Amino acid sequence: MTMMRGARAGGPPQKAIAFGPSLKRILALMAADRIRIAAVVAMAAISVGLSVLAPKVLGHATDIIFDGVVGQMLDTFPAGTTKEQAVAALRASGQGQLADMLNAMNVVPGQGLDLQALGGVLVIVLGLYVVAFFFNWSQGYITTGIVQRSMYRLRTEIEAKLDKLPMSHFQQESRGDVLSRVTNDIDNFSQTLNQTLTQILIAVLTVCGVLGMMFSISPMLAGISLLTVPVVAVITVMIAKRSQVQFAAQWKSTGELNGHVEEMFTGHEIVKAFGQQQAAIEKFRVSNDSLYESSAKAQFISGIIMPSTNFISNLNYVVVAVLGGIQVAQGALTIGSVQAFIQYSRQFSQPMAQLGSMINLLQSGVASAERVFELLDAEEQTPDHTPPAVLAEPKGRVVFDHVNFGYKPGEPLIKDLSLVAEPGQTVAIVGPTGAGKTTLVNLLMRFYEIDSGTITIDGVNTARLTRDDLRSQLGMVLQDAWLFGGTIKDNLRYGKLDATEEEIIEAAVATHVDHFVMSLPDGYETVLSDDGGGLSQGQRQLMTIARAWVANPGILILDEATSSVDTRTEVMIRTAMNKLRHNRTSFVIAHRLSTIRDADLILVMNNGEIIEQGNHHVLLERKGFYFELYMSQFGDPLVEEVSQL
Template sequence: MSMMRGGGAPPQKAMAFGPSLKRILGLLALDRLRMIWVVVLAAVSVGLSVVAPKVLGHATDIIFNGVVGQMLNRFPAGTTKDQAVAALRAGGQGQLADMLSGMNVVPGQGLDLNALGAVLMIVLGLYITAFFFNWSQGYITTGIVQRAMYRLRQQIEDKLDRLPMSHFQQESRGDVLSRVTNDIDNFSQTLNQTLTQLLIAALTVVGVLGMMFSISPLLAVISLVTIPIIAGITVVIAKRSRVQFMAQWKSTGDLNGHVEEMFTGHEIVKAFGQQDAAIAKFKVSNDELYESSAKAQFISGIIMPSMNFVSNLNYVVVAVLGGIQVASGILTIGSVQAFIQYSRQFSQPMAQIGSMINLLQSGVASAERVFELVDAKEQRPDHVPAATLRTVLGRVVFEHVNFSYDEGVPLIKDLSLVAEPGETVAIVGPTGAGKTTLVNLLMRFYEIDSGRISIDGVNTAELTRDGLRRKFGMVLQDAWLFGGTIRENLAYGKLDATEAEIIQAAEATHVDHFVRSLPDGYDTVLTDDGGGLSQGQRQLMTIARAWIANPGILILDEATSSVDTRTEVMIRQAMNRLRKDRTSFVIAHRLSTIRDADLILVMNDGQIIEQGTHGELLEQRTFYYDLYMSQFGDPLVEEVGTA
């Protein structure tokens, strides 16, 4: 058995927000030219949108001037504004005179519809053009984000291929899947929803602030007071919400891991009556996710109401002071209207930024989990330049090999063995003896600590992993099939296999007869667990798959432990045909299956304690003898011994 070490995902340690955000921007930087275009288009769009309220203020002034001018028709025709102001002051209407002095009004003249129409057309043109530029930058931004996510998914896929087997034994499969799917999706959605809005909001703040100062420096300074207040509120709340968002996505990964585990082993769960325990564990994980999600959303949700409160206070102050300045003739009513509009525009992007903080926190938390996977320790790079192994004769040599899963806890100790070409080498021993570990080292699923493993005199450490593994064929106890047709599953080890090769392998391994009994034959589509086929049929298909691959060296993990006697005979016959003229390593649980092996290695505690043929080991009456006796008893042993 392999030394599988369980355990959930390690505790999540949140990275700093700043470095994570910088790394996210680095992903987008590969589309620098498009990013520049986005900034330019966004700046033009914001610029046009920012100018529009001030132009619209002129329309208000035209209307108001027309109304006031009509009200002053009591003055004689030809009276100028200055004369009207002087007359009002002389009549004791000083406040009205002050207001009139700041207006562009002609006494007796009504609303100028031509001027009003021209201004409104300009405003309409500004908003339509701004919309076009805003839509264009949004379209480009979506492409930038999707290309970045495409590259990130490709990077993750390549990373998974470079991770050592130990990583997948230490991490929950559900958590790894959650990082690759849920976290990347959340990260992508966050970028799509916040990238453009943050850029527009930042440019809007700058543009609006400039327009506010151009209208009234005093009112602009008053509006600026809200920035540190809003920033302080945002920072305080964001720090608290970020912790909860990290907990939320950690809980999501744990919950996915539990669901995936229970779904995969649902038959075992039901067989042992553990449904209630599984439901209880799900409830605990679900409660943790509920609590962390609720806290994250509640805390981050406080930002928006807080910012609206500060914004409304600023609006009241600006409206009051603006009204006083209009009455004093310092500003026109159109200017005050434009400033109030700018004041709301100024508060709106600040509020948008606040409302996006929760999205940003959630997205960065997911990004950090993805980056942790990207940064995970990889397996040792292939040797450069790599050695080549063309035609495999099959001489396999282990020389003083030492290996440990955990430093300081040796498992394989000073192991040496020689398998000659064409020999069948059986590996037996109690659970945890290191049998599967020996095969994993041969395939370089793990790297040895010291010593040397060679095939036909070539050190396997000097071969590329892919080049090495292509020389092997494996038939494991767990018959893995993927979603696809039977033909595709059989040709998995040789994608360019001809129809004749597939049929020949199927006939030799007793697959052809049951496949032809299916309605669609070799075109029958299987689910990803081979549903619809028996355990024995799935196992025969994995043997046929190895047959088509035509490997130089064969590894067989006892495949008959969960099938009936008749199917076991068929599988053994198929495996015997497959082993012919190939060096084969057989991990044996049933000792009856390896009596004819050329060499039997007896392992215990990571060491080969006995080796020889079946008969030789029985005559020694030591460990192998006791192991065999525990399965078959005295009569069979005596019969074999005298054979």
């Protein structure tokens, strides 16, 4: 059984996601915070600069300690011996390598550790780290604000976009996938920006700053460390290309799974009624397996980046330690410089590994961003006419003039349809399933745009009205009773938010809602769930009729509004509807022909065309299509009624 109407079929996209355009668009989202972004960059640069400077300063502390230890070891020389004299003595005794190492040091023979100098250096290092932490925390705080404001604007843009999408879009896409884009994908996108935006910036600045310090200490060792960069870059790119496809598939599978779960939950009664639980479970298993497979592959493949870069970094660490020790022994470097260089080597490899890890997150985030951008780029409904026409004092004369329409190009459904509904008339629309009855009123509501012809209200082309203005003149009661989470009172005033208590109660009494509402513990303040839980189908239908009464529209559309109530309630509703339709143009889509006997005009549709029209008695006398429809519902009683005409 397939319940996910409009879900897209096919496997995951096979080509890599477009990083360049997507990242450019992501940055454009944050353009409104460009001043804050500049502040973040400056703070990050200061924080990184101080953090990069600290190891070199700390290297001086190592030199002070080592100089003190070596100086204490040279107490065999006579008091007052200078370093130069000690170096010369060592060379004379054949200890040239030790002499070279001692010559590169700032040592005084016989003098121990200089605690005052060591304390001063440690205070400076502590101060550097404290100030660096402050700037790092500040830029992180500001970045969080930038990201959340960007997400706020993005959610606002998406909400506005959803209002501009045509009805056809929601018929082609599963609701679960749309919901996944505006919830899961945005959340993942937001987390990615929070985790990667400043870390990538800091990592890049750290690599540049550390590289500069490394060259200032030893160009040879820095050059060797720099050789690891292209190796890491090649490994990262190779792995990233393979993970891109899987991340895109992961979020596509997430949307499909959400769509299936949402539809199974919404239609759980239908699933059980037709014994399709096992089929639903099997479909869930297939979707869940697809999500598991794509997620596992995405995480595993992208997870290889960090260990791979760490392996290269460890090899670099070994090479630097060996060559640095040789240079210390040769007197080319001090031990503090080597210690600082090894720290820089770690600092250099760490952001490189972080960049690889960030690409992992970035893959997932950009994949989600592209799904959101795809929704934002979806084709919108045609814009309202500028300047719009206005219905000054609507009377309700509706004219369809040679209207043609098809849901798909080249497949017309409504063909050259013309009709006139005079003010105050009740126009019933009947016909077999698929005849175009609901499509007719959807065109009147401008849920879809007609291909040719015109629809006018009081002589004004509806295409020149704004959709909001047009729909404010129309009240609609659908066959599917829709209620939202909130109180009964809020549901009844949904079509007229400023409705008074008296108007609400008047509508409730007229439509027989009042008697069951007053039997509830909280009356009109009773809170309903988003599916009207706690109320029967018939009570929910009565609620929607009362809601239309409160809205007090000039034109009323009833799409089989009494289909879910019993016969006795139907009689009461018909009485209420007669009152509601008084002095209003009404369009009634009916399957039960008994409900439209008193209609002023009955339109009989078939294959998108009006094939008969007239009142109930006239159409029966003609013994045409309407006669056959009536006969199929009433049989022998029809013969008796016709004989009395």
